[in-house]
Amino acid sequence: MKILACIGSYRKKGNTARVVQMIGTRMQTLAAQHTTPLEFEMLFLSDMDIRPCRGCRACFDRGEDACPLKDDIPLIRAKMDAADGLLLASPVYVDDLSGLVKNWMDRLAYLCHRPAMGGKCAYPLATVGGGATGHTLRTMNAALLTWGYHLVGQTGLKMGALASADELPRYQPAADKAADKLFNTIAQQKAQNPAFVSLLAFKVQQLAWQREPPGSYDQAWWQAQGWLAPGCTFDFLPRSSRVKATLARLAGAAAAQVLT
Numbered sequence: 001m002k003i004l005a006c007i008g009s010y011r012k013k014g015n016t017a018r019v020v021q022m023i024g025t026r027m028q029t030l031a032a033q034h035t036t037p038l039e040f041e042m043l044f045l046s047d048m049d050i051r052p053c054r055g056c057r058a059c060f061d062r063g064e065d066a067c068p069l070k071d072d073i074p075l076i077r078a079k080m081d082a083a084d085g086l087l088l089a090s091p092v093y094v095d096d097l098s099g100l101v102k103n104w105m106d107r108l109a110y111l112c113h114r115p116a117m118g119g120k121c122a123y124p125l126a127t128v129g130g131g132a133t134g135h136t137l138r139t140m141n142a143a144l145l146t147w148g149y150h151l152v153g154q155t156g157l158k159m160g161a162l163a164s165a166d167e168l169p170r171y172q173p174a175a176d177k178a179a180d181k182l183f184n185t186i187a188q189q190k191a192q193n194p195a196f197v198s199l200l201a202f203k204v205q206q207l208a209w210q211r212e213p214p215g216s217y218d219q220a221w222w223q224a225q226g227w228l229a230p231g232c233t234f235d236f237l238p239r240s241s242r243v244k245a246t247l248a249r250l251a252g253a254a255a256a257q258v259l260t
């Protein structure tokens with residue numbers, strides 16, 4: 001099992017990194033108990049060269065390889081492709097994601113059109129001084145869901161400016177819960193049984209690309225995956241119940257009328 005933890009804080013011993021470390025340690029324990037080999041990589045986005053999106057739309061119109069910015073985004077994308085799960089961790093800055101995470105997210109915006117992360121799990125984590133994490137988690141959830149990830153849960157922690165070593169055990173139960181959820185969902189291949197909301201999001205996207213005039217890069221990509229074929233209900237053959245898939249198809253069709 002491979003987990004990629006993307007951390008959006010410059011502080012390598014800050015609140016966010018410490019909780020990610022706690023989650024990683026707990027996952028290693030679970031992996032040992034289940035004799036499952038685990039690779040848990042902590043990737044600090046601050047160590048990566050990620051230039052701001054210029055909005056040229058080359059990734060949308062001609063594919064991500066056409067992006068004029070030559071930096072570490074393809075390397076990060078390769079790590080995301082290789083991982084079974086993504087732990088996305090951000091401190092709250094002014095009631096939302098840190099700029100590091102938003103910058104990374106903007107550069108991967110093409111995944112909103114071409115959701116290549118189907119079958120993988122994601123877990124968003126936000127740490128905050130004294131305010132709320134809801135807005136930050138919503139931003140993360142919306143992107144991850146649209147990229148195709150199966151959302152396993154979410155955690156928001158109030159930690160002050162910098163939690164002291166004495167205070168850290170207070171966050172252990174939340175870290176354990178996140179680790180258990182991520183580990184078990186991947187180990188039991190539960191992403192193969194997508195949530196209703198994932199099926200619905202897929203249907204909305206599918207209808208949008210089916211209605212596009214032929215010829216766009218995105219549409220050709222969907223076609224190449226076989227996802228525009230009549231009767232295709234998800235980006236891989238889901239283990240969802242027929243009832244859930246049918247309801248999601250109907251709800252998705254109704255939502256697409258409003259949204260597209």
Ligand SMILES: Cc1cc2nc3c(=O)[nH]c(=O)nc-3n(C[C@H](O)[C@H](O)[C@H](O)COP(=O)(O)O)c2cc1C
Nearest residue numbers: 009014015016091092093094095127128129130131
């Ligand atoms: C630029 C900046 C903006 C922040 N904005 C908020 C905020 O809007 N609300 C809040 O409660 N805490 C805010 N904080 C506090 C951090 O969210 C909190 O301390 C977080 O756990 C820090 O994580 P880190 O140690 O991983 O960097 C802010 C901190 C910084 C540096």
